[in-house]
Amino acid sequence: MSPHSFFRSTSFRLLAWYVAVFGASVAILLFIVYWITLAALDEQLSDSVEREAQVLVELYRGRGLDSVVRAIQLRVVELRPPRRYYLLQDAAGMRISGNLPPMKPTEGEMALPVSYLFPDRRSKPDDPADAYPVVAQGRRLDNGEFLLVGENRYRAVKAQEAILHALVWGIAITVLLAAGGGAVLGAGFLRRIEEVNRTTRSIMDGDLSQRVPTRGGGDEMDHLAINLNAMLDRIQVLMKSLKQVSDDIAHDLRTPLSRLRHGLEAARQKAGSDAEPVIEQSIAELDAILETFSALLRIAQIEAGARRAAFSDVSLGQIVSTVSEAYAPVAEDRSQRLETVIDRTLSVHGDRELLTQMVANLIENPIRHCPAGVGITVELRQEGGRPVLCVADTGPGIPASERDKVFRRFYRLEASRTTPGSGLGLALVKAVADLHGAAVELSDNHPGLRVTVRFHAASDGGARTYPARDAPGVTRDATPQRVDQVHWL
Incomplete structure (x- = not known):
C-alpha cells in the first residue's frame, strides 16, 4: 500500500x-x-521556613538576643542555594542583623519579590541564585524586636523545571510508543485487508478459483475470510451452472439451426424461382440468429477470461488501419465519409482476433446507425504513454441517459429497433475492453457520438512502438479486403 493510500485508510x-x-x-x-x-514542594518550603523561624524564636527566649544575632550571622555566610534570608530589627525599625533591608513588621507568612531583597531595589540580582522570589515568615519578639526568616524558591523552581522536562519527554515517548504499537497492529490489519483485496481483484479478472487465505487463529478476520470463501464457493457453483446452461442452450440451438440452414440450402437448389426469395430470406435470418449465438458464446468466453492465456504484444496501429481500410468501401456505399488518423507504431498486450473484432464493431456501429452524409473519424494516438482509440461520428448520437445502458446485452435504442442487429455489438466491445484492462467512454461529439477506448501500456510498462513494417502479428504484404456484407450485432 502506498503512503498516500495508508494516510487515507481507516487503519490510519x-x-x-x-x-x-x-x-x-x-x-x-x-x-x-x-x-x-x-x-x-510549596508546602514543604513553607514548613521549612516556619521551623527555622520557630528555632530562632526558641533560641531568643532561651539564650537572649545576642545568641540570635550570632546564629543569623553564621547562617547568612552560607552561599549555596537555596538561599536563606534573615532580618532582625529592633523596635525602632533599625536592622540589628541579617541580609535583608529593614521593613515594616508584618507577622505571618508572606512572599517577597526579588526586587525587595536588595536595599537599592534593583530588579535583577548579580548572583543568579538570588533571582527567585522568597517565601518568608515574620515573628514579633518579646521586647518589640522583629524577626523575619525566608528561603527563596530555588529548589521548587528547579523541581518544577525537572518535572516539566519529564512531562514533555513522557508525553513524547507515550505518543511514539502508541504510534509504533498502533502502526504494527495497523500494518497487520492492512495486510489482511490487502489479502482480501488481492483475492477480489483476481476474481474480478476472471479467476473464480481464488480464495481469501486464513491464518488459523480463529479471529474475526479468519471468520470473515471463511464466510467470504463460502460465498465465493457458492457463487462459483452458480456461475458454472449458469455458464453451462448458457453454453448448452447456445450449442443445442445452434446445431438444429445449422441443420435447418443446410436443409434450406438444399431446398433452394431444387426449388423453383418463386420459392427462392423466401428461402433466401429464411437463410439470411438463420445467419443472423447463428451470428447472435456465436456472439453470445464469444462474450461468455471473454468474460470467463479463457482468452487471456493467448495474450501477446500485437500492433494495435496495424489492426485499426487494416480494419478501417476494409470498412472504407462500406461507408462509401452508404454515402458516408470514413477518415482515419492512426499512429501505426502503437501496440498493446492482448488477443489480436478479439481486438480486431472490437475495432470492427466500433466502426460498424456508426456505419449502421448514422444516415448518409455523416462523417466518421477513426483516430489512434498516444496519451501519457498509453494508446487511445477514438471512433467519432457526426450522426444523431446517443442521449446521455442511455449511454451506460447500451453496453448491456440485447439493449437497443428506440431509434435503432428498425435497423438490423441484436444489440450485442457494444456488449462485445465492453467485454473485450474489460479483458484487456481498457476503459470505454461514451461522450458527445457535438454533434454525434465519440467512443474512446483507453488501453493499458504494453507489457514493458510503456506504450511500445514499432516501425509500421515491423509491427508484430502483421504480414508486411497484407492487403485489406473489402467487406461486402456486414453481420450486424
Missing part, C-alpha cells in the same frame, strides 16, 4: 484517534502529578 484514522486519546490521557495524568508535586 483509528491509529491517529488511538494516539490522540492515549496521549491526551497520559498528558492529563502527568499534569495532575505536576500540580500535586508543585503544591507539595
